[in-house]
Amino acid sequence: MKNQQENTRLIHNGHWKDDPIGASSLPIYRASTYNQDPREDSVPYDYVRSGNPTRAALEEAIADLENGQYGFAFASGIAAISSALMLFKSGDHIIVGEDIYGGTYRVLTAILERWGLQTSWVDAADLAAVEAAISPETAGILVESPSNPLMRICDMIAIAELAKKHNLLSLTDNTFMTPLLQKPLDLGFDIVLHSATKFLGGHSDVLAGLAVVSDSALATRLRQVQIGFGAVLSPDDSWLVLRGMRTLGVRLAAQQQSASALAEWLQKQKRISQVYYPGLANHLHRSMHERQSSGSGAVLSFELENRTAALDFMAKVQIPLTAVSLGGVESIVSHPATMSHAAMPPEERKSRGINDGLLRLSVGLESVDDLITDFSQALS
Template identity: 45%
Template sequence: MRKKTQLIHGGITGDEKTGAVSVPIYQVSTYEQDGVGKHRGYEYSRTGNPTRFALEELIKELEGGHRGFAFGSGMAAITAVLMTFDKGDHVIFTDDVYGGTYRMVSKVINRFGLEASFVDTSDVDTVEAAVQANTKAIYVETPTNPLLKITDLKRVSELARAKGLTLIVDNTFSTPYWQNPIDLGADIVLHSATKYLGGHSDVVAGLVVVNSEELAEAVHFVLNSTGGILGPQDSWLLMRGIKTLGIRMEEIEANTKEFVSFLEGLPEVTKIYYPGLSSHKGSDIHHAQARGNGGMISFDVGSGEKADKVLRNVRYFTLAESLGAVESLISVPAMMTHASIPEDRRAELGITDGLIRVSIGLEDIEDLKEDFLAALRA
């Protein structure tokens, strides 16, 4: 089954009892049992819900994994995965990881004794050098947020296997339409499904796919114990969004390429980060492991003052701390999504005050170009 067909016909489709072509919303908390301990697959909706299960089966198939799980947010999904490790364990993270992930790891999960190092995972030798006796996992974003750095998933997965480590990949930017990390050796794939998978700025969700029953049992135990589940209404909305993921990603890809070409002609733009450019570091690796470049672009306009001027004057770019929606979004990572990262650390990574991140949507690309140019030169 090809991807576009799988988006619509994957997982559990329709309802056998009524013939409904859409999975019903099971707005229910508990289920009648036929006898003590004899249920019909469901006993309590924290443990499992038919609508949520349909979504979990869909993302499992899309990522080519063993089992899927749906959480109340991307951060809930990341937290649950990290809670499968023990006190004293060590995890290696991509250095310019999403600011919320950095905050949670450095200020919350560390309270429970999980140790972390943040390194440039695009350099596999650097990753190997960071492995300690207590290292249990490598956590990768590729492309990263916001500098779109590329990690060679095959090489990192080979390292992980050689060292007996779990490879965790945040696949939010590429989505399973463009990239499938499990096929490249990952053990766990994460999504902030709020973004491209939902696609319409109307649902907050997180998804996890694992490649083994052992990992499935570990993640489900945390999910059931801590209760960070996705509700049936949001599960249904997310399945509806996923059905159009293919056509959205292809149109966004076309718009993004044209917008990047437009940015290349602007003297005010000093640096562009986009894996679709041959000059982008790791572009060849990205194209070997992904089928598309996505809709994220970061670029530097020289100063925080210039960036602020752009944000104050755009009309069709929505100033917001999200991405992957039908509407184009714009932000300054240093002041927004990555403000939780210390200033000296941002400077070290290259997340300058003049760095703008845009998520290209489905508007007419000529309107987006005209809007940005007018804001830049207002």
């Protein structure tokens, strides 16, 4: 299938060509165990936590899209991230881009630091700062580009090179971009992570996480964590993500087009002091983003005067959901300070530039004209 375009491969992912009844969709294998011939040395499946054909189809599909070799499906995005972080050991030090998903901040500060994983938070856009944070204990680097929620860009190629030079494991959360817009393994990263709850699932109806690697020794270690820690994705949810992914190409293209139009429109509104979207001509790192990705995606953030203005805006918009999450077919407005980044202490948020007037918008598939009309009435 590699010679086919991604949209074609997405439509036929998990297609069960050998299905005995020719079903158009992969069966959901709910079996928790599999009959084994004790004379066989190895069997394809022995127990659902270790493997399941529906989950395996999703793992293959994401590995294919990310140009990787080995895919792993987890019970949530944060389960994928936490499981990957379990590759480190007590006493290790990792460098983390400071403008990162609040739940990742929480698992690192509230849980893994207690287990002896040390973390340095740096502005990942500042390569010198990243390099300066490397110490003899440093074992890894974790970044998001674009970052969450300020849509800051870091030089992914340079960070991956730096990691290689210092023998560090490089990890990135590619949720905002999806593999259709950015392929971190091609940029030199070791592990790419996703909350498939977002664009990959695409319909705000499933919780799932994914990881992809290319190196077989690393895959063996990650498989040990996946099975050993056991935060695996269920067969039903694997099927839902596969179903959602079939339309990822068309959804993302339309959502990105609307996001770009909305970013331009928001920039012209006088109550809005800042719009953060890598597709805007005035985005600080637009050209860097263009070098490492093929689109700006469908998430942006913008800044109103203060917390009251932001919360009022959320109360007044009628079309989008006002909720946590992103990447669904419906537009979603969220207030990072009280939602996705509530786990971050106020002073930490402030130092990272996540102000109380900041709103994040995930643009859905509604008519962009309707969204503009709605935003206009909410702003006025």
